[in-house]
Amino acid sequence: MNRSIRVLAAAIAGFLSFSHAAAQDPPQRTLFTNVMVWDGTAEGLVAADVLVEGNLIAGVGQGLSSSGATVIDGGGRTLMPGLIDMHAHVCLQEGLVEGRTAWDQMAMGAMSAHFLMDYLDQGFTTARSAGCNDLGMAKAIRLGRLPGPRLFSAGGWLTQTGGHADTGFFNDRIGDQDDLERHGFGYIVDSPAEMRKAARMNLRGGATHLKVMAGGGVASEFDPITITESQPDETEAAVAIAEDYGTYVTVHAYHDRSLNRSMDAGVRVIEHGFLMSEETMIRMVEEGVALSLQAVMSLEAFADPESITFFTADQKAKATMVNSGAANMFAMALEHRPLMFSGGDMFGAAYAHRQADNIRMLVSGANFPPHLALWTAASNANEGLSCSGELNPYKDGPLGMIQEGAYADIILVEGNPLEDIDAISRDNVHFVMKDGSVYKNWLDGM
Numbered sequence: 001m002n003r004s005i006r007v008l009a010a011a012i013a014g015f016l017s018f019s020h021a022a023a024q025d026p027p028q029r030t031l032f033t034n035v036m037v038w039d040g041t042a043e044g045l046v047a048a049d050v051l052v053e054g055n056l057i058a059g060v061g062q063g064l065s066s067s068g069a070t071v072i073d074g075g076g077r078t079l080m081p082g083l084i085d086m087h088a089h090v091c092l093q094e095g096l097v098e099g100r101t102a103w104d105q106m107a108m109g110a111m112s113a114h115f116l117m118d119y120l121d122q123g124f125t126t127a128r129s130a131g132c133n134d135l136g137m138a139k140a141i142r143l144g145r146l147p148g149p150r151l152f153s154a155g156g157w158l159t160q161t162g163g164h165a166d167t168g169f170f171n172d173r174i175g176d177q178d179d180l181e182r183h184g185f186g187y188i189v190d191s192p193a194e195m196r197k198a199a200r201m202n203l204r205g206g207a208t209h210l211k212v213m214a215g216g217g218v219a220s221e222f223d224p225i226t227i228t229e230s231q232p233d234e235t236e237a238a239v240a241i242a243e244d245y246g247t248y249v250t251v252h253a254y255h256d257r258s259l260n261r262s263m264d265a266g267v268r269v270i271e272h273g274f275l276m277s278e279e280t281m282i283r284m285v286e287e288g289v290a291l292s293l294q295a296v297m298s299l300e301a302f303a304d305p306e307s308i309t310f311f312t313a314d315q316k317a318k319a320t321m322v323n324s325g326a327a328n329m330f331a332m333a334l335e336h337r338p339l340m341f342s343g344g345d346m347f348g349a350a351y352a353h354r355q356a357d358n359i360r361m362l363v364s365g366a367n368f369p370p371h372l373a374l375w376t377a378a379s380n381a382n383e384g385l386s387c388s389g390e391l392n393p394y395k396d397g398p399l400g401m402i403q404e405g406a407y408a409d410i411i412l413v414e415g416n417p418l419e420d421i422d423a424i425s426r427d428n429v430h431f432v433m434k435d436g437s438v439y440k441n442w443l444d445g446m
Helices: 003-020 105-122 135-142 192-204 232-244 256-265 278-287 295-303 313-336 355-364 370-375 379-391
Strands: 029-033 049-053 056-061 070-073 078-081 083-088 124-129 150-152 157-159 186-188 210-213 249-255 269-275 290-293 340-342 410-413 429-434 437-441
Touching (some): 083 340, 083 379, 105 124, 105 429, 105 437, 157 192, 186 192, 210 232, 232 249, 256 269, 269 278, 278 313, 290 313, 295 313
Parallel strands (some): 083 124, 157 210, 210 249, 269 290, 290 340
Antiparallel strands (some): 429 437
16 A cells, blocks of 8 residues: 555544544553654653553553553654644635635635645644634534644634735725624724624634734735734723633734734734844743744745745735844744744645744754754643633643643654754654544554
């Protein structure tokens, strides 16, 4: 059986076993042997066996055994937690506006399903949506109706008229946008009352956190990157609703004014931040505000905006501005060490298949040591996901960790990623287990 057929067979079998296992069946046991374990927190590997019972890790140690367990010989590979992308847009195709007119939602959903399976093939077993029309996908995955990574969704973006997620038409008039949801991608909110209603609508649909557009963007049509978006009382309204639900607000923001206004309102996570000053970075550390890092898009793609085929000339100019500040921001982050997540923000045909490159670029482009880059997609990411409190749909154990009681989200990679970060590239990810079910298996004899 060739490799591609084995992968497809494993994916189908994994999904079916997850979807249709009877509640009264005893938990399936899997024992991993002959592996070097990276637990998601350490700076080195240890030789150990890992025992899985059902969808949780039951033990980590040497010489483990379990009657009736399926034994998987890792062949000396590195066993590590499934990777976590903390800034995903699984419902987007080629930019913010394509879904407005080019496709109906049936087609958008079908294309998104391919992205979900591709996440698993790359070794990403969890993704945090940074805003999208994906609340239904998150629910379907959680209920076993759709294969894909665990999805923590923000629901629709919360944006002002003319803000980063305003995907309306140039000729729209006042009234056209009243109480309007743009194909589920985002809500136009221009007052605290509208913010509260839209925030509650997202949370009603199962959002685990909220996403507010607090500053200008690169991929959007109407907002210069230097503007500040969302009035203080509007952002405060979103934060108040999030706190009522026991969760948090993350914001899209690049420069100091938008960042500090957001932190004044109580925002807990910053996406991007490429144009911030050191003073603002220090404030983030002092106040425990986390930072989501997009290395490929800022250091690589925005270094060559002409390669982004769906960008206009104005969007390419904004990308150049972001690229000019990104290297400095990464250097400050490495020095001051806020809580950092790896968030790809990678979608479209050119980037959707490259999620691991965002972690690899932290090493090759931003000079992060490999263990720190890996933390951003493992234990650090788990810390961020836990900020959703009781809205976290996966409460049985931690994610991004190899330890007793953690979810059985496990990958086997060829090589030692703590010495060579390229070990997490897709071709080196030989085995993927999510929630105790196998979705990819390139191991010999399996």
